[in-house]
Amino acid sequence: MTTVAPRPETDAAARRGAHADTAPHQRTSPLSRVGGYLGLLLVVVLVALPLYWILVTSLKDRPDIYTVPVTWLPDPFTSDNYRAVGTGVSFTDYLRNSIIITTVLTVVEVTLGVLSAFALSFLRFPGRTLVLLFVIASLMVPNQVTVISNYALVAQLGWRNTFAGIIVPLAGVAFGTFLMRNHFLSLPKEIIEAAEMDAAGPLKMLWRVVLPMSWPTLIAFTLITIVNEWNQYLWPLLMADDSSTAPLPVGLAQLQDTAGLTNWGPVMAGTVITMLPILVIFLLLQRHMIKGLTAGAVKG
Amino acid sequence: MTELDRRRFLQLTGITLTAAGLAACAGTGSSEDSGDDGPVESLTFWSNHPGESKPVETELLDAFTADTGIAVKLVTAGATYEEVAQKFNAALSGGELPDLVVASDVTWFNFALNEAITPMNDLWSAADLDVDGYVESLVSDYEFDGKNYALPYARSTPLFYYNKQMWAAAGLPDRGPETWAEFAEWAPRLAAANPGIPPLALPDGSNYLDWHFQGMIWTFGGAYSDEWKPTFTSPESLEAGQYLQDRFKQGHLAINNDPNSVFGAGQAASLLQSTGSLGGLSETAGFDFGTAFLPGPTPGCPTGGAGLAIPQRISDERKEKAMQLLAFLTNTENTITFTQATGYMPVRKDAVDDPKTQAFLEERPNARTALEQLELTQSQDYARVFLPGGGARIGAALDRITIGGEDVETVFGELDEESTTVFERDIEPKL
Numbered sequence: 001m002t003t004v005a006p007r008p009e010t011d012a013a014a015r016r017g018a019h020a021d022t023a024p025h026q027r028t029s030p031l032s033r034v035g036g037y038l039g040l041l042l043v044v045v046l047v048a049l050p051l052y053w054i055l056v057t058s059l060k061d062r063p064d065i066y067t068v069p070v071t072w073l074p075d076p077f078t079s080d081n082y083r084a085v086g087t088g089v090s091f092t093d094y095l096r097n098s099i100i101i102t103t104v105l106t107v108v109e110v111t112l113g114v115l116s117a118f119a120l121s122f123l124r125f126p127g128r129t130l131v132l133l134f135v136i137a138s139l140m141v142p143n144q145v146t147v148i149s150n151y152a153l154v155a156q157l158g159w160r161n162t163f164a165g166i167i168v169p170l171a172g173v174a175f176g177t178f179l180m181r182n183h184f185l186s187l188p189k190e191i192i193e194a195a196e197m198d199a200a201g202p203l204k205m206l207w208r209v210v211l212p213m214s215w216p217t218l219i220a221f222t223l224i225t226i227v228n229e230w231n232q233y234l235w236p237l238l239m240a241d242d243s244s245t246a247p248l249p250v251g252l253a254q255l256q257d258t259a260g261l262t263n264w265g266p267v268m269a270g271t272v273i274t275m276l277p278i279l280v281i282f283l284l285l286q287r288h289m290i291k292g293l294t295a296g297a298v299k300g
Numbered sequence: 301m302t303e304l305d306r307r308r309f310l311q312l313t314g315i316t317l318t319a320a321g322l323a324a325c326a327g328t329g330s331s332e333d334s335g336d337d338g339p340v341e342s343l344t345f346w347s348n349h350p351g352e353s354k355p356v357e358t359e360l361l362d363a364f365t366a367d368t369g370i371a372v373k374l375v376t377a378g379a380t381y382e383e384v385a386q387k388f389n390a391a392l393s394g395g396e397l398p399d400l401v402v403a404s405d406v407t408w409f410n411f412a413l414n415e416a417i418t419p420m421n422d423l424w425s426a427a428d429l430d431v432d433g434y435v436e437s438l439v440s441d442y443e444f445d446g447k448n449y450a451l452p453y454a455r456s457t458p459l460f461y462y463n464k465q466m467w468a469a470a471g472l473p474d475r476g477p478e479t480w481a482e483f484a485e486w487a488p489r490l491a492a493a494n495p496g497i498p499p500l501a502l503p504d505g506s507n508y509l510d511w512h513f514q515g516m517i518w519t520f521g522g523a524y525s526d527e528w529k530p531t532f533t534s535p536e537s538l539e540a541g542q543y544l545q546d547r548f549k550q551g552h553l554a555i556n557n558d559p560n561s562v563f564g565a566g567q568a569a570s571l572l573q574s575t576g577s578l579g580g581l582s583e584t585a586g587f588d589f590g591t592a593f594l595p596g597p598t599p600g601c602p603t604g605g606a607g608l609a610i611p612q613r614i615s616d617e618r619k620e621k622a623m624q625l626l627a628f629l630t631n632t633e634n635t636i637t638f639t640q641a642t643g644y645m646p647v648r649k650d651a652v653d654d655p656k657t658q659a660f661l662e663e664r665p666n667a668r669t670a671l672e673q674l675e676l677t678q679s680q681d682y683a684r685v686f687l688p689g690g691g692a693r694i695g696a697a698l699d700r701i702t703i704g705g706e707d708v709e710t711v712f713g714e715l716d717e718e719s720t721t722v723f724e725r726d727i728e729p730k731l
Contacts, residue, residue: 066565148393155395238390241375253379
């Protein structure tokens with residue numbers, strides 16, 4: 001338990017050494033290498049194909065979308081669907097709202113998640129176990145169960161159709177608390193104890209000792225939070241009345257004609273535009289996640 | 301202990317300050333009760349804009365404001381009828397209620413039973429509304445216990461769409477099948493003449509298969525229920541279920557979550573779908589298709605779609621103004637505007653006879669079928685539209701006997717029991 005962080009690297013290095021010394025042919029067999037690559041290729045195709053299909057459909061005209069056999073490239077190529085998204089719904093308003101809601105929620109959830117997890121992991125106070133039980137219990141309650149009571153409360157506060165009404169009830173941090181606490185408990189105790197012996201206070205300990213060893217988990221938590229909040233639908237739908245507060249998923253649902261024949265072109269164009277910011281954030285954070293993984297390892 | 305108290309005190313202070321700060325940030329939040337006293341200067345209309353109707357709804361509401369000086373806020377309350385119901389349900393717990401709300405055939409009754417929407421009969425006279433001008437069967441769809449809880453707005457029926465080219469390839473006459481028995485005869489010919497193409501496409505249970513199957517079960521002499529008594533296990537109902545399963549097993553019908561796209565792409569010889577699909581299919585399909593009555597013997601066709609309801613817990617003055625708005629949205633002229641923009645059926649008789657409607661139908665014979673079929677419709681069974689979750693429950697059961705291949709008698713037997721339980725638990729005590 002005390003050497004969790006160094007272990008992966010040490011073990012990996014040991015394995016590399018062992019392979020170099022003893023039986024390298026098992027890993028380098030051409031057949032298994034080809035098999036491995038084929039497997040990887042299959043996974044990439046499975047993941048990339050739906051994304052490719054969304055992109056291609058967003059560039060097709062209506063008859064082309066319904067052509068059988070399907071066309072893999074747009075014929076003719078059209079950007080009309082992207083224009084239709086702009087005219088069909090107040091896209092820029094919804095985008096602005098999504099950015100506001102996601103940013104505020106991510107900052108609040110990550111901050112509270114880290115602070116509460118730190119308190120539950122390293123501070124001693126009465127009722128700590130009870131608080132933890134509450135956190136775990138709240139993870140087990142589906143959001144739908146609390147919708148009506150939350151709605152009544154928020155409506156009584158006069159927060160309907162406001163950002164506060166959408167954001168505050170979603171700012172629960174049970175998942176983050178649980179995730180970060182489990183990670184904090186896995187950190188080497190020696191380092192924590194050394195910091196305590198150096199008389200580091202809780203905040204100093206958090207900033208200078210605990211967080212520098214926690215970037216990978218913290219970034220994963222941030223990423224999960226961003227994706228989760230970006231895709232929020234039910235609660236904002238209930239709270240928001242118009243494009244002054246409603247986020248993108250609520251706006252984009254209007255493009256889908258549930259009674260008739262949906263024109264998938266604009267829906268896919270809207271999906272591409274909605275996905276792009278998340279994709280960019282993921283690519284950026286993914287790099288840091290890898291960096292964090294190597295930086296977080298304790299050399300032993 | 302002292303330290304603990306201080307800590308608690310600090311916690312409480314923190315919570316109070318945070319709440320106060322957030323409340324201050326909320327800023328524009330308005331009062332929870334829309335039933336204020338005083339003259340009504342604005343109304344709120346919650347809609348899911350059925351049939352991509354947001355532009356035409358906005359146009360009609362602007363005209364109402366110009367006429368009356370009352371501003372109307374059009375709120376997108378969801379993408380589907382169910383989402384509007386969900387939002388309305390939440391608002392009943394204490395939020396701002398709309399003045400007018402879209403209520404579908406499967407959601408209005410629950411609201412009526414729980415006194416969430418108001419009976420309109422008294423309001424009609426106040427608004428000088430000519431109720432007899434509406435199509436009777438559509439008005440009676442919202443009647444319970446002698447009171448009407450909504451007026452028809454975006455109404456439709458299922459239609460039988462068929463691909464004329466595939467019909468010709470199978471040597472079939474240019475019409476829909478007159479009975480489901482005739483369809484069973486035609487299906488092998490269609491399948492043989494159009495290899496790999498299912499003769500009929502149907503939506504799955506989560507996309508209103510329960511609505512389409514309701515007509516089918518009637519033509520077999522069965523029903524979902526006789527008023528409140530479920531009749532899924534009557535021999536006729538079971539026969540209809542068995543028919544559906546047999547056709548599916550033999551590949552004569554394909555169940556799909558988006559059958560419109562399948563038919564529109566020329567991948568099914570025929571389709572059961574709402575009149576609301578006609579506009580989109582006309583734009584998309586690269587082939588000639590026709591529309592026909594649903595197979596009989598009649599009545600083999602339910603009506604569906606949405607009406608407009610007025611919440612109970614708003615002031616009387618707001619109710620009167622909401623009724624005035626409702627009457628405006630569904631007057632003859634606006635009915636014509638709305639139906640021509642969306643493809644839904646006219647809800648007023650004089651709108652049907654109006655020269656503008658007739659000229660519109662001359663150009664679109666496929667749209668005429670729905671109007672002519674209207675005479676052959678009947679109100680839906682209680683088990684689908686009045687029992688909470690009825691449509692979803694029946695849809696799931698139909699998925700089990702088709703896609704799931706389960707025994708019809710077992711599944712319908714369970715459906716019968718569940719429906720009885722729901723009635724005894726949720727409805728009977730309130731009747």
